Amino acid sequence: MAVQPPAAGRRTVIENAAIATVDAAGTEYPRGHVVLLGDTVESVGDGPAPTGLADVARRIDGEGHLLTPGLVNTHHHFYQWLTRGLAQDDILFDWLVALYPTWARIDADLVHAAALGSAAALLTSGCTTASDHHYVFPRGGGDVLGATVEAVRELGLRFTALRGSMDRGRKDGGLPPDHAVEDTDDILAASEAAVDRWHDPSFGSMLRVALAPCSPFSVSTELMSRTAELARRKGVRLHTHGSETAEEEEFCRQLFGMGPTDYFESTGWLGPDVWMAHCVHMNDSDLAKFAETGTGVAHCPSSNARLGAGIARVPDMLAAGVPVGLGVDGAASNESGQLGTELRNALLINRLHGRPDALTARQVLRLGTMGGATVLGRADEIGSIEPGKLADLALWRIDGLLHSTVADPVAALVLGALPPLTALFVNGRQVVDHDRLTTADETALARTCARAARTLAARRD
Ligand SMILES: [Zn+2]
Numbered sequence: 218m219a220v221q222p223p224a225a226g227r228r229t230v231i232e233n234a235a236i237a238t239v240d241a242a243g244t245e246y247p248r249g250h251v252v253l254l255g256d257t258v259e260s261v262g263d264g265p266a267p268t269g270l271a272d273v274a275r276r277i278d279g280e281g282h283l284l285t286p287g288l289v290n291t292h293h294h295f296y297q298w299l300t301r302g303l304a305q306d307d308i309l310f311d312w313l314v315a316l317y318p319t320w321a322r323i324d325a326d327l328v329h330a331a332a333l334g335s336a337a338a339l340l341t342s343g344c345t346t347a348s349d350h351h352y353v354f355p356r357g358g359g360d361v362l363g364a365t366v367e368a369v370r371e372l373g374l375r376f377t378a379l380r381g382s383m384d385r386g387r388k389d390g391g392l393p394p395d396h397a398v399e400d401t402d403d404i405l406a407a408s409e410a411a412v413d414r415w416h417d418p419s420f421g422s423m424l425r426v427a428l429a430p431c432s433p434f435s436v437s438t439e440l441m442s443r444t445a446e447l448a449r450r451k452g453v454r455l456h457t458h459g460s461e462t463a464e465e466e467e468f469c470r471q472l473f474g475m476g477p478t479d480y481f482e483s484t485g486w487l488g489p490d491v492w493m494a495h496c497v498h499m500n501d502s503d504l505a506k507f508a509e510t511g512t513g514v515a516h517c518p519s520s521n522a523r524l525g526a527g528i529a530r531v532p533d534m535l536a537a538g539v540p541v542g543l544g545v546d547g548a549a550s551n552e553s554g555q556l557g558t559e560l561r562n563a564l565l566i567n568r569l570h571g572r573p574d575a576l577t578a579r580q581v582l583r584l585g586t587m588g589g590a591t592v593l594g595r596a597d598e599i600g601s602i603e604p605g606k607l608a609d610l611a612l613w614r615i616d617g618l619l620h621s622t623v624a625d626p627v628a629a630l631v632l633g634a635l636p637p638l639t640a641l642f643v644n645g646r647q648v649v650d651h652d653r654l655t656t657a658d659e660t661a662l663a664r665t666c667a668r669a670a671r672t673l674a675a676r677r678d
């Protein structure tokens with residue numbers, strides 16, 4: 218079904234919905250309205266929309282719904298959509314060693330299919346902006362990053378492409394096989410080229426680029442330092458995995474004589490332009506350094522549980538003032554691939570330390586929206602429903618069987634089952650309609666992804 222984007226200057230009105238704006242004051246309206254003008258939010262408020270609005274192209278009755286900002290995904294590996302359900306019971310290092318050889322055989326066509334699958338799962342679970350950390354670039358694999366960019370353009374997702382990298386293979390004490398890593402100088406040249414080709418820093422941009430060496434155990438110290446310098450010269454953000462497991466901590470102490478956070482500090486990797494995935498094994502000093510420098514965190518509760526990595530100290534991070542967003546992580550360690558369900562998982566997992574108020578439903582909704590926007594450096598554009606911000610919105614149905622008896626709309630979304638998604642708007646364009654993509658045929662997409670997964674599984678060196 219084709220739902221056309223609103224022409225610039227045309228209005229879309231949504232009324233009668235409960236609205237959680239996630240603005241700084243946490244303003245909510247039990248029965249409010251939002252007016253979209255083209256790709257931006259024109260107004261939000263209590264009760265019905267103002268009368269006499271001109272150029273209204275569409276009115277949506279939000280009765281029985283909760284309207285929230287679109288969710289923001291801060292960590293993912295789209296290509297892993299083709300390698301789900303493997304190494305089901307391994308810790309991170311064993312899981313990586315099991316999967317690296319398969320990943321090293323991907324190419325642009327396979328990554329295009331995988332990115333469509335991953336982006337579709339995000340969109341249909343309420344996500345309007347995502348980042349994708351891609352760090353596997355096989356020789357002769359074609360334009361892998363370009364394939365990802367093309368896929369998100371097709372589906373209409375707002376996007377930050379992370380040019381990832383690995384240059385520390387086994388012969389240099391790293392974890393990946395030597396044939397899966399790239400040359401350091403080649404990586405830096407390709408990273409700069411990716412920024413020049415795609416990075417759009419303008420307000421409302423649908424495509425940005427950040428630089429993202431993979432992890433301390435797959436990247437040389439030289440590449441970490443030189444990537445930080447390059448990113449700052451080009452004015453783009455930095456991302457990597459950090460403090461994910463006890464084994465990574467041990468690796469860093471043996472190889473560098475210090476823990477991961479001190480290592481990041483020594484390579485220029487703490488600052489307000491940096492965010493890291495996981496940050497599970499952090500002591501008080503590590504947290505203080507993140508807070509002092511404004512370094513952000515992508516909290517990935519399902520992946521951390523899937524790999525038995527541990528529980529990140531999110532309540533302590535928030536208390537210290539660390540910016541925190543949510544991430545699904547790659548689909549090989551979170552087969553669900555849905556961001557909406559991470560709200561519930563983040564709340565539940567952080568309460569397992571024995572504090573029932575460790576994270577509230579509203580705090581978790583903020584992590585998944587404004588928190589992610591802040592971590593991606595876009596707090597002035599997305600993450601809340603406020604006049605002048607971009608029209609990225611999720612309209613959740615909460616009057617059905619699974620939700621109609623939940624006393625509070627935000628609790629229905631966060632504590633209950635993931636509600637049906639009546640509509641998802643990205644940049645004012647409706648890209649999901651009653652749980653279905655408006656931009657692609659999901660049945661055909663599922664077949665394309667399955668065929669790509671079979672092709673990859675059958676591929677041998
Ligand atoms: Zn990851």
